[in-house]
Amino acid sequence: MSVTHIFVNLPVTDIAASKAFYQALGFPLNPQFTDETSAYVVVSETIALQLAPHDKFRSFTNQDVPDSGGVISALGVESRDEVDRITDTALRSGGSPTKDPTDFGWLYNRGFADPDGHHFEVVYVDMDAMPEQPA
Structure with a gap:
């Protein structure tokens, strides 16, 4: 088995503020997976953060928002x-x-x-x- 990428899903309260924060750090957004309801933040070629407001994040899991x-x-x-x-x-x-x-x-x-x-x-x-x- 070989893991090729890490995608970290993070619940956020304000998607616009979160996008601005990570872009300020120098991490670009991938427009293919970014819209007004979520953001795909490119940390490196193999690491990404997927930011989603709590309501959207809940659709990823049956568990409570962590x-x-x-x-x-x-x-x-x-x-x-x-x-x-x-x-x-x-x-x-x-x-x-x-x-x-x-x-x-x-x-x-x-x-x-x-x-x-x-x-x-x-x-x-x-x-x-x-x-x-x-x-």
Whole structure:
């Protein structure tokens, strides 16, 4: 078996505000799967977020709309500067901080929640500087 993509479905309260938030982070929308009732946010070639208001999200499942705080999605990036750029942009665009930065020298990350409380961490790992037994 080989998994080729990850599609993360997130319930949101305001689809327009959510679209604007993720676009501010630099993530484009795929117009083939985006309309006034949902948004397909391209995180990378293999990762996408599908945003849907609660009423539409309920059509995806027989379960209750989940609490946004139940999952932390970590986004790996190529530099410390990219960690700061994405996190600072999230905080300026309606997100909120979720924790203090972690800095082990070889690993650096910061966290934010989107306007609906979905928790993300942005992580940079310098594999060349990583100790044999990481902390």
